[in-house]
Amino acid sequence: MSQPRASNSLAEAVKEHMLRDDAFSKLLGLEIDEIGAGYCRLHFTVRPDMLNGFRVLHGGVTFSAADSAFAFACNSHGRQSVGLTVTIDYLEAGELGDVITMEAQEESLKHKISVYQIRATNQHGNLLALFKGTAYRTSNEILSLPNQ
Amino acid sequence: MSQPRASNSLAEAVKEHMLRDDAFSKLLGLEIDEIGAGYCRLHFTVRPDMLNGFRVLHGGVTFSAADSAFAFACNSHGRQSVGLTVTIDYLEAGELGDVITMEAQEESLKHKISVYQIRATNQHGNLLALFKGTAYRTSNEILSLPNQ
Amino acid sequence: MSQPRASNSLAEAVKEHMLRDDAFSKLLGLEIDEIGAGYCRLHFTVRPDMLNGFRVLHGGVTFSAADSAFAFACNSHGRQSVGLTVTIDYLEAGELGDVITMEAQEESLKHKISVYQIRATNQHGNLLALFKGTAYRTSNEILSLPNQ
């Protein structure tokens, strides 16, 4: 598995560009801790409005936070990338007040396709979920996209 | 694939029990249209705060709405069920103002495991995403769970 | 879901081209029943050498037969396509002597990506497995590939 690399300026610039309009990541209160080529680590805190009907963390929130980490990691090389397919395994339920970290690592980077694994852990280091995402890499340069 | 069945009283009662505390489904504005044994259809409208950094619907929102449909369908038999693993394929991006319907159908119902497919379509009938979920069926009766 | 279409000449020609060298499909004794644009149905019989250590059908055989149906369906449009990622759900075990049918249907066909579902049923019509595959469509025309 590729190792986290130091944050670099391209990945940082892409992240700034993406975050500016990423309303849903803001709604979830995602905080990005580190970004690099093919790498992203972020965290959030489980709020009452993130619970499901059984009063534990809604799987959709876990997925969404992992999906954002996936998006920052796969776009970090500067080419606009879109998620094709994702699998998530739920291992333990998140609970109110938990601080959950998502760490995205690049498994494979080819010309048109890249693959990432994202691990979700809580503040005790327990593994809550495994997320694996496959992205299609378009030929659009993100930093050249027009402002909207 | 199992056919949608008329809403029945058990599935309705479970849905009411689950919805009462399902804060995240409320945050997303999910509206349940039909519920039955092994079946759920719901919809929501794409709001500005559901967009991602490329100004299209965040994949996490699509996933979350499908995941709620999955939860209502797999719990509809009255036994508390938890998602084990899910796959989602993104076929077309959702856009601001779209009305997106999730239809969950039961593919398999065994003693401890059940499997569902959820199709996400927009107001034009275009297929936006395919979601497949596997649930573990506990022996807890939902309607006997203590109020929290 | 797209409906099976009558076998057409392009899909037939592609199938002939692919089958000529497909040693592993031959090893499994796969018999193709129908082929069309985005569609394939094939069957095989479970032999003693296809069983696993618990004396039921090895999951790898089920997968392989489904994977061949996926390959014939996604290549049927004439563009060489390669599997990117696949999910399989095992619902019931296959047994010695079972005749298992794989039916592949196209869920989505875009410029570079296509998605298929394959259903595995036995001679009693029981659903044994669900297979979902995503393919990357290269720009190679299969019928123009050099003979090897």
Add this chain to the structure above:
Amino acid sequence: MSQPRASNSLAEAVKEHMLRDDAFSKLLGLEIDEIGAGYCRLHFTVRPDMLNGFRVLHGGVTFSAADSAFAFACNSHGRQSVGLTVTIDYLEAGELGDVITMEAQEESLKHKISVYQIRATNQHGNLLALFKGTAYRTSNEILSLPNQ
């Protein structure tokens, strides 16, 4: 991720029990290199009869070898376990004569469910595929199963 542990006697005994009847693993020529609690590493060599219609390794063979590693790892604790759902990502094609190693590691072990990742690498250390499998743990003790 759990680390490979030294082969232990329970895992070894289970492997012997399973291998005795595992006709399909024999057909593929799988050689087990190491077995332990929640762990398995095996390898095989790509033969001409494992190729597909494009003259590269059939995805079903890669899957089957990974699935066997998954089976040995998830049964290694002595409780009979069955695969529920599996995802495989194809990153690079295997070729005739390649020696392909499958290494299965346990990601999670709960009372009824366990989760494994299997990495497929060739003799050059290139990652060819990622496989993730979820197993249901029955209450049958493998070493107490009747001989067949």
